[in-house]
Amino acid sequence: LKHLPYFSRNEVAEHYDDSRRVWVSFRRGVYDVTEFSAVHPGGSRILMAAGGSLEPFWELYPVHQKSDVFHILEKYRIGNLNEDDVLETQESVDHFKGEPMRHPALIRRAEKPFNGETPPSLLIEKFHTPNDVFYVRNHLPVPQVDAKTYSLEIDGISLNEVSLSLQDIKKFPKVSISATIQCGGNRRTEMGKGKPVAGLGWTGGAIGNAKWTGARLVDVLRTAGFKPEAYKHPEKFHVKFDGLDTDQSGECYGASVPLSYLLDGNFDAILAYEMNDKPIPIDHGFPIRIVLPGIVGARSVKWLSRVSISDEESQSPWQQRDYKVFSPSVSLETVDFSAAPPIMETPVTSYICSHDDGDKVKKGPLKLQGYAFSGGGRRIIRVEISLDKGKSWNIAKISDTNDTNLENTRNWSWVLWEANINIQSSAEIWVKAVDSGYNQQPEDFKNIWNYRGLLATAYHKIYLDVLT
Numbered sequence: 001l002k003h004l005p006y007f008s009r010n011e012v013a014e015h016y017d018d019s020r021r022v023w024v025s026f027r028r029g030v031y032d033v034t035e036f037s038a039v040h041p042g043g044s045r046i047l048m049a050a051g052g053s054l055e056p057f058w059e060l061y062p063v064h065q066k067s068d069v070f071h072i073l074e075k076y077r078i079g080n081l082n083e084d085d086v087l088e089t090q091e092s093v094d095h096f097k098g099e100p101m102r103h104p105a106l107i108r109r110a111e112k113p114f115n116g117e118t119p120p121s122l123l124i125e126k127f128h129t130p131n132d133v134f135y136v137r138n139h140l141p142v143p144q145v146d147a148k149t150y151s152l153e154i155d156g157i158s159l160n161e162v163s164l165s166l167q168d169i170k171k172f173p174k175v176s177i178s179a180t181i182q183c184g185g186n187r188r189t190e191m192g193k194g195k196p197v198a199g200l201g202w203t204g205g206a207i208g209n210a211k212w213t214g215a216r217l218v219d220v221l222r223t224a225g226f227k228p229e230a231y232k233h234p235e236k237f238h239v240k241f242d243g244l245d246t247d248q249s250g251e252c253y254g255a256s257v258p259l260s261y262l263l264d265g266n267f268d269a270i271l272a273y274e275m276n277d278k279p280i281p282i283d284h285g286f287p288i289r290i291v292l293p294g295i296v297g298a299r300s301v302k303w304l305s306r307v308s309i310s311d312e313e314s315q316s317p318w319q320q321r322d323y324k325v326f327s328p329s330v331s332l333e334t335v336d337f338s339a340a341p342p343i344m345e346t347p348v349t350s351y352i353c354s355h356d357d358g359d360k361v362k363k364g365p366l367k368l369q370g371y372a373f374s375g376g377g378r379r380i381i382r383v384e385i386s387l388d389k390g391k392s393w394n395i396a397k398i399s400d401t402n403d404t405n406l407e408n409t410r411n412w413s414w415v416l417w418e419a420n421i422n423i424q425s426s427a428e429i430w431v432k433a434v435d436s437g438y439n440q441q442p443e444d445f446k447n448i449w450n451y452r453g454l455l456a457t458a459y460h461k462i463y464l465d466v467l468t
């Protein structure tokens with residue numbers, strides 16, 4: 001690298017936007033990231049570091065502190081920082097001071113922001129996953145929220161601006177639904193086994209099922225003058241949700257869904273203040289989270305601060321760049337983010353939770369257990385197990401999902417299944433599910449592979465080693 005030119009901090013500082021090329025420094029290197037900034041998974045906030053050093057920003061987003069990100073950065077190296085300009089020590093600010101305690105059973109996948117998955121073996125114990133061990137997927141520091149001063153803003157096209165306190169929201173008819181929330185990255189680690197994928201590694205525990213209680217979003221919107229007739233072409237409108245969690249520039253977590261979901265009488269969008277009959281825990285969006293059942297977890301915005309109806313989608317990077325699935329031939333370097341719509345309803349999936357790949361088991365009868373789930377309110381009609389790579393299948397018994405006391409209009413919940421098999425010799429065990437639209441999972445990941453490792457829904461396959 002010594003052959004590359006040397007630059008001073010002041011020279012780097014001149015390259016603070018596209019018209020002058022975007023340069024940044026990191027440790028001893030100087031990088032021209034003009035081209036990369038257009039495809040950066042974290043969106044245009046990369047420009048906050050333009051003309052300066054990355055360190056303070058990467059401290060806020062430690063998702064960057066790993067070798068695959070360093071490799072990407074090195075591709076854009078154009079020079080070195082003058083020796084005198086290299087900062088030996090960095091003042092560090094901890095943006096994660098106010099984080100809540102987390103249950104030790106959560107498998108920690110990242111600390112800042114916190115991400116933890118439920119051990120799959122705990123998922124099968126209860127139809128409703130206990131709050132303490134429900135997976136946590138945070139993209140930003142957890143915001144500090146005071147329930148007394150909390151307010152939810154409502155505004156947008158054909159709506160009056162309204163601001164509601166937590167007490168106001170609790171006055172609406174109280175509704176409970178049972179719904180599964182699943183991260184688009186669930187099972188990413190399996191997809192990455194054939195060919196590496198970029199993103200947080202999850203096994204099958206980035207999913208959970210809970211009873212969500214609160215006010216129906218449409219009831220609340222009505223106080224802002226919401227009238228379905230006001231939107232002639234619902235597909236042209238979007239309901240946007242903002243969270244209270246923000247980055248250094250004040251940009252918040254955000255997502256949106258097409259307005260048509262809200263106009264569907266069989267959709268249950270809930271402004272939830274209770275999760276499994278307790279106030280929503282801080283990590284899951286206290287005091288209010290929007291629950292959008294049957295839709296990828298990323299849209300169920302926590303710490304909800306604003307709901308608006310707009311003629312455009314949320315512009316947040318999690319709507320525009322992340323949580324989209326591209327062709328297997330597209331890479332981070334070649335992606336055109338506008339080429340795919342954001343993920344909404346998720347495809348059918350299933351998972352074996354009772355055993356891990358490589359487990360040793362005794363010869364003879366064996367009980368397998370797991371979950372199966374499909375988005376869009378589609379029911380799971382069958383779960384099948386094969387011990388001979390698909391030559392023959394056993395039908396698993398699936399749990400009862402009719403929550404007669406709850407107000408679900410569709411099947412928003414997973415099923416838990418169990419299958420009693422008889423295993424005589426070491427074998428690969430396959431599971432697949434069929435949903436009420438007769439959709440089935442692909443047999444392997446090859447043709448659904450995408451560089452972000454999203455919607456990893458192939459058959460779950462584990463190898464069981466039979467002790468002889």
Ligand code: HEM
Pocket residue numbers: 024033036040041042043045046047048049054057058061063064068069072073138139140198199200322
């Ligand atoms: C995500 C690279 C600068 C904010 C990412 C990811 C990569 C990346 C590869 C995906 C990581 C993953 O999910 O595994 C870079 C490079 C940069 C840069 C090479 C050098 C210029 C910045 C800056 C900021 C930033 C300066 C903030 C001011 C983010 C955010 C995400 C992200 C918010 C999304 C994290 C999430 O999934 O929630 N970046 N980044 N990045 N980056 Fe950067």
Ligand code: MTE
Pocket residue numbers: 134135136137138139140181182183184242243244245253254283284285296297298299300301302303
């Ligand atoms: N809402 C806010 N405000 N901030 C976030 O980082 N993460 C989203 C979604 N809502 C997120 C958010 C993602 S990607 C998922 S998968 C779910 O919340 C996770 O919900 P959980 O942490 O309650 O399991």
Ligand code: MO
Pocket residue numbers: 137182183184185297298
């Ligand atoms: Mo997610």
